[in-house]
Amino acid sequence: MFGKKKTSIVKMLPKLKGEIREHELLAKHTWFGVGGPAEVMFFPADNDDLREFVRNKPHNLPVFVIGSGSNLLVRDGGIPGVVIKLSSKFYRQWQMDGDKLICGAGMKNAELKKIMTENNIGGLEFLVSIPGSLGGAIKTNAGCFGRELKDVLAGATVINEEGEELEVSADDFNFGYRCSFFPEGWIVTSMTLKVVPQDAQETLRIIEEQKQYRLKSQPINAKTAGSTFKNPEGLRAWELIKNTKSNELKVGGAAVSDKHCNFLINTGDASAEDIENLGESIIKKVKDETSIVLEWEVKRVGIKK
Ligand SMILES: Cc1cc2nc3c(=O)[nH]c(=O)nc-3n(C[C@H](O)[C@H](O)[C@H](O)COP(=O)(O)OP(=O)(O)OC[C@H]3O[C@@H](n4cnc5c(N)ncnc54)[C@H](O)[C@@H]3O)c2cc1C
Known part of the structure; x- marks a missing residue:
């Protein structure tokens, strides 16, 4: 993983005003509460700082912008390159x-x-x-x-x-x-x-x-990322999940919410892999029973462990 690399990419970055953190655990920045580290996380101080970064970073260095992580499933191996978060006062x-x-x-x-x-x-x-x-x-x-x-x-x-x-x-x-x-x-x-x-x-x-x-209708206080699958044209993802009893599936600490079948939740100790595998098992069960293929609405990013 990133820790084993001999050269830190921080040394290749221009001089910046904002905070830089190496190997920042992204589980702290996602609603699911899962996700491995960002190789480097950058919190720009302002637009001048962000422009300086974009103009002078090594060419082809992968960059990902994270908001509040409420629509993301960050995989357990984390995100290589630089993850930018615009959370400074500016x-x-x-x-x-x-x-x-x-x-x-x-x-x-x-x-x-x-x-x-x-x-x-x-x-x-x-x-x-x-x-x-x-x-x-x-x-x-x-x-x-x-x-x-x-x-x-x-x-x-x-x-x-x-x-x-x-x-x-x-x-x-x-x-x-x-x-x-x-x-x-x-x-x-x-x-x-x-x-x-x-x-x-x-x-x-x-x-x-x-x-x-x-x-009343959604597990808004749970560790979740909202609607997991897009509604297929003319259908509702939650109904397909319920009718096929896919809501009864569980993988490790990942389960389907009792309040809303289209919300996956981390019940406490789920890994990103548990959540992704649960999602894939639901896709398979719904497809086996209805021929309809559900598509992820939650954005999956990063690498597996
Ligand atoms: C309980 C719950 C209920 C929800 N209900 C709804 C709902 O009713 N309706 C709905 O639409 N969504 C809902 N969501 C999903 C989620 O809240 C939204 O998709 C939200 O807009 C994601 O914002 P975020 O800042 O968390 O983005 P993230 O999840 O951090 O990122 C989402 C995408 O935005 C990109 N991004 C973030 N910031 C920037 C930026 N500054 N510039 C360029 N790209 C950027 C990221 O790269 C990523 O591709 C729900 C989620 C939860 C957990």
């Missing part, structure tokens, strides 16, 4: 600009609650109940309760593979259902969201209603 800043809200990509969706109520604005309530950061919400076109990120995005700032800062429009992300397609190497650093004037009490009411719905 990436959690926000400001109002007329009827728009400009936010750093490292801001947690949940932080929008305070901003909306303190400024008597609304329109982003659905995002508050989705775990994760705004950067992750763009990549996954996060959505629920009939709305998705693309409905509220006016534009964003990204740093591209050449280290240039670009202003891009919402259309440039090519949003689809729970996904977006933008050039490999783009790192979203901030975004402009459309908001509407709204009384704080009304915002709180909507957020509370959505929270109660989630509490």
